[in-house]
Amino acid sequence: MAICYQPPVKPICVRPSTTFSSASKSPSLRCNFSLPFTTQIREPEPILVSVKAFAPATVANLGPGFDFLGCAVDGLGDFVSISVDPNVHPGQISISHVFGDASSKLSKNPNWNCAGIAAIEVMKMLGIRSVGLSLSLEKGLPLGSGLGSSAASAAASAVAVNEIFGGRLGPEELVLAGLKSEEKVSGYHADNVAPAIMGGFVLVRNYEPLELMRLNFPAEKDLFFVLVSPDFEAPTKKMRAALPGEIGMAHHVWNCSQAGALVASVLQGDLVGLGKALSADKIVEPRRAPLIPGMEAVKKAAIEAGAFGCTISGAGPTAVAVIDSEEMGKRIAESMVEAFWRVGNLKAVKAVKKLDRVGARLVS
Amino acid sequence: MAICYQPPVKPICVRPSTTFSSASKSPSLRCNFSLPFTTQIREPEPILVSVKAFAPATVANLGPGFDFLGCAVDGLGDFVSISVDPNVHPGQISISHVFGDASSKLSKNPNWNCAGIAAIEVMKMLGIRSVGLSLSLEKGLPLGSGLGSSAASAAASAVAVNEIFGGRLGPEELVLAGLKSEEKVSGYHADNVAPAIMGGFVLVRNYEPLELMRLNFPAEKDLFFVLVSPDFEAPTKKMRAALPGEIGMAHHVWNCSQAGALVASVLQGDLVGLGKALSADKIVEPRRAPLIPGMEAVKKAAIEAGAFGCTISGAGPTAVAVIDSEEMGKRIAESMVEAFWRVGNLKAVKAVKKLDRVGARLVS
Known part of the structure; x- marks a missing residue:
């Protein structure tokens, strides 16, 4: 244009x-x-x-x-x-x-x-x-x-x-x-x-x-994000400094294939596939998760509670899980909050929200 | 099953x-x-x-x-x-x-x-x-x-x-x-x-x-591969040995994003996007192309002749370009063969073939 x-x-x-x-x-x-x-x-x-x-x-x-x-x-x-x-x-x-x-x-x-x-x-x-x-x-x-x-x-x-x-x-x-x-x-x-x-x-x-x-995630499908934010500061600079400078070929190929699978899952509306790819990062999450107390346990708790996948949102400290029902999302959120407290000794707030398909817009 | x-x-x-x-x-x-x-x-x-x-x-x-x-x-x-x-x-x-x-x-x-x-x-x-x-x-x-x-x-x-x-x-x-x-x-x-x-x-x-x-590449769209194989041996072992052991984060992110774009382009039937992603590898092709005489010139010739994208097929030495018309494909193939000869001093054979959507099958 x-x-x-x-x-x-x-x-x-x-x-x-x-x-x-x-x-x-x-x-x-x-x-x-x-x-x-x-x-x-x-x-x-x-x-x-x-x-x-x-x-x-x-x-x-x-x-x-x-x-x-x-x-x-x-x-x-x-x-x-x-x-x-x-x-x-x-x-x-x-x-x-x-x-x-x-x-x-x-x-x-x-x-x-x-x-x-x-x-x-x-x-x-x-x-x-x-x-x-x-x-x-x-x-x-x-x-x-x-x-x-x-x-x-x-x-x-x-x-x-x-x-x-x-x-x-x-x-x-x-x-x-x-x-x-x-x-x-x-x-x-x-x-x-x-x-x-x-x-x-x-x-x-x-x-x-x-x-x-x-x-485009298919319009007829529901996608809910379970967002659990612990009371913890994870400065972007520090989280970026934790990244590896160099990546081995095997991990590169793995993450590339998971990125491809993630994109395909979004376009095909395959929430199980999306969650699996979301959880499959072998490069960034393994370096960052240990810097957020309890994050690994929170991910485990989310999956055990039925989430299709879970990872760190952005540079953290929020944990994000995906699911196709709000009701399930609330139960998963409870488990994640509990895990942050039990393992990370951190209080956390939770929200279960839909995918926003519109983006920034006028409201008045 | x-x-x-x-x-x-x-x-x-x-x-x-x-x-x-x-x-x-x-x-x-x-x-x-x-x-x-x-x-x-x-x-x-x-x-x-x-x-x-x-x-x-x-x-x-x-x-x-x-x-x-x-x-x-x-x-x-x-x-x-x-x-x-x-x-x-x-x-x-x-x-x-x-x-x-x-x-x-x-x-x-x-x-x-x-x-x-x-x-x-x-x-x-x-x-x-x-x-x-x-x-x-x-x-x-x-x-x-x-x-x-x-x-x-x-x-x-x-x-x-x-x-x-x-x-x-x-x-x-x-x-x-x-x-x-x-x-x-x-x-x-x-x-x-x-x-x-x-x-x-x-x-x-x-x-x-x-x-x-x-x-699934959309059934209603045509996708042709222009395949040009030079008279040159590129043993898989040698081509694999040319790969970098470690990859910098910037190149990793770039290739991952192009892999995602490639997958999205396939599913959306976006041939221009597919070609662009195909051509965008910053990790493998830059190491392997110099080992195949004329390959860089062949890629350039393919793009100049109208191909949406071009790269090495497998571990080489075949060059593959993509296009949406057989007629155009034939012209692109000529340019690629000519470039292999002119720059690489290699004779090459060409073929323009459609995407096979079926895979291995009985023929009798």
Whole structure:
């Protein structure tokens, strides 16, 4: 999709990094930067005065899908409200409020806040120079939980700003905006922010240029995530430092085949196969699980309670299991919470949530 | 599928390794060995006096699908004829003829011939002790070409023996029989013999127990392989020795994501995506291509001529490209042959063949 600024308002000069082309009809999305330096396009006007967007939590890595696969989880996430604000300098954004348990840990400087960074990036992409915006962030997700907290803020914010100006950017451009935020916070990885924006399962195929593949889990099938978050800090940096620098060929082939099986299971709606692949990582999980007290026992408890598979969500400490029934999910969650307490001496909170198939969206 | 020997003839004692259970209705096939040592089952009688089976060539590895993914190619392959022969000692097999260009290099000792090894294994699985068989092998595939020559002989033979006794073994059991042959010839890898028996694309998910996933390429879409085999020897051992022992994390993640994209492209019938993934291996192909004179230029020529992707077939030296039209395939083949000659100073033979969706089958 090439961006065509239809209703001419004010001519502005757009740099290459603000323009895109992509094949948005295909399940594979791609972004190229192709317009010449001096292309004249028009700054869009706001079509709404105020919007509120929601973006879901995400489970990245998914075992053998390490660093390239993620999916969205319904009913958990962040909200971002954006208003046109004449008191804010045109072309800039101001963060008015940050609500939620994690609010005290978050900066209100938009250059150091995920929602702020993504909003600024979308404004740049759209070429907004005449309108100032005010942003309010409502954190529904805890920080550093392994549930894509930073990505959810960025995704909600990117969608909100885009929608206030008529929704001219496609999902892939919004992912690029979100990536600017992720880059500052946890590294240039799209496996949280892509599913947070696009919903469902997303495979990150390439970064140069960005290429994303939607993996459609069949609509007629149910998929529930059992999410159990212990009261434990697992900083992404530390969890990344635990990874091996080099991987033996046998383990590489094994994980590749499990990644292939995981992708096939998602597309075929084979939950048993999905769970088995999720559990089968021989490279990342074996290094990270020992750093989260009780994690190995929690995985064992989940499987024994009937889960199809279990692994670490993102960089942890949340454990994620998959199942096809909410009722079963609740029983599995109980077992996992119990195991965190019994073996890891950690209190944990639980949730059983469906796959989110929509991604970030306006809620008002 | 449990094996039920229905028409009782002669009671025999079956060892565990001759019995199987599997979920053959699922796209994921699995073999377990579960019957106790002393189970009494019946030796089946031949229902035919003579059969002839064909098994197709196969392309294994498929770039990032290294060592776990393969597919079958129609119109190229080996034929095996099997006859009940009262002159052969009961329970044994004798190789009467080996035809074809490669025949002089192949042993007629069934213990050292791929077709013989697989036939013996199927006879063991079925518990054949009262009937002797005579085998004739017609090699359609050259040896050491990277087109699954040994697997085709084993697959055709396994299917032929199974069918002469009523076809009681399922595809997964036949793959296990073929694996016994592959183990002796080129290593315990099922990525040739599984698609040679099952047809289409097959993902080898596990060996202990053997688990195979069929990946159905949409029936309504065409997929052509352009196969160009230079006059050059690329021994599997040498090609395997060229592989890196350790792989950096960045390359591991890249290849895993491309493997996922490859699997998704197959299932979605996305030939452009399939070709791109096929071409994207950063681990195996970069080590092996320089050992085949002209290979890098051949790949470049294929892409420039319009191929969606190109890589080394199996361990080489055949180059394989993919395209959706036979006409285009022929033009691409010309370019590849020309590049092998121009850059590698190698003569090469070409073929443009469809995906084989059936696998090994009786032809008379």
